[in-house]
Amino acid sequence: MIVLLSKDQSEYSTDQIMDWLAYKGAPYVRLNGEDFLTKASYKDGELSFSHFDIEDVTACWYRRSISEDYFDTLLAEANNSYQNSVELKNYLAREYKVLKGLFFKKMKDKHWLSHPSETIVNKLDVLRKASAVGLATPKTLVTPSKEALLAFREEVGPVISKPLGELAMFWEANRISSLKTCLVSEETFASLPDTFFPTLFQEKIEKQFEIRAFYLDGQYYPMAIFSQKDQKTAVDFRNYNLNYPNRTTPYKLPDTVVEKLNALVKSLRLTTGSFDLIKSTDGRFVFLEVNPIGQFGMTSKPCNYFLEEKIADYLMHHER
Amino acid sequence: MKDKRPLDIEPVLDKLPVTFREMSKETYGDMTKNASRTTAFPAYNSSQSSCHTFHKPISKLS
Secondary structure, three states: OOEEEOOOOOOHHHHHHHHHHHHHOEEEEEEOOHHHHOEEEEOOOEEOOOOOOOOHOOEEEOOOOOOHHHHHHHHHOOOOOHHHHHHHHHHHOOOHHHHHHHHHOOOOOOOEEOOHHHHOOOOHHHHHHHHOOOOOOOEEEEEHHHHHHHHHHHHHOEEEEEEOOOOOEOOOOOOOEOOOOOOOOOOHHHOOOOOEEEEEEOOOOOOEEEEEEEEOEEEEEEEEEEEHHHHOOOOOOOOOOOOOOOEEEEEOOOOOHHHHHHHHHHHHOOOOOOEEEEEEOOOEEEEEEEEOOOOHHHOOOOOOOHHHHHHHHHHOOOOO | OOOOOOOOOOHHHHOOOOOHHEEEEEEEEHHHHOOOOOOOOHHHOOOOHHHHHOOOOOOOOO
């Protein structure tokens, strides 16, 4: 049996994998994040779930875990001080983690796509390893110093800034504010204090187009994204223009780039992931970052890659 | 119900990463135009067939 670990019932990409598994007659079960709270129990040294027999499990697909704001929602009706609210939420999250961690330990010898331990990458470490295997990477600076930033700008020209870790979204009554890759404007340079929270800066690479390549089982499924043609998406294609979406096409990476990506995959011990690169105006393929969870939906449909079926096949044919 | 107070970063902007000064802002109206962005809005996270671009998954059929 294949276990599909999903954030919650609304995860559409999990629906699609389930469809293919059902079509191909493969036994599977969906294990949503919240199922650990309602369907799991531990007795006499054994973890069990009410909706499947854990001994039948042969392979696992780790899509996502419970969302971080789940416990916020759970505790929404309470009116506590900020400190106690945070402690309540963190306490429940820690308790949850123990149950979930036990499942991961018990399943460690099964076949995973991907095991949770593979899904935590350090962006700076990845850049270092990418450079080590010969991939072009942007000149990068992490600094809390305005002086150092100005010197960097003097060296590389226009500068972009992006989160060191994951993206962040902030919800308001009628608006969402989000932190993504952005061009550091002259206005910002002029208003900077002498020191600030350490921030990741990189040289701005002039793009012909961007490439998102999904990797699975030795194969790359790249898609070219013509984000530079739209001012809204020119710096980061994730600033989606929903009225006029970027043109996207299947793309074949040069063998030289594939070889280097393979070396990076080996170095990072990945079984899947989405690689972001830029084809620069001076002809280079510049590696930006990798998402080890693997965002396959956005490349699968526009490029007719049928990645959902390939994932289902991978899970079915790698059962132990 | 989630607390939807305005994001207040002005008093501490100097202590935050520079990225906060270039934060992108989108209204809910702009984001709901794309029904495939199911992570953003609970209403679109239900199993309504209109939320899926091409078809209702077999796994969601009653």
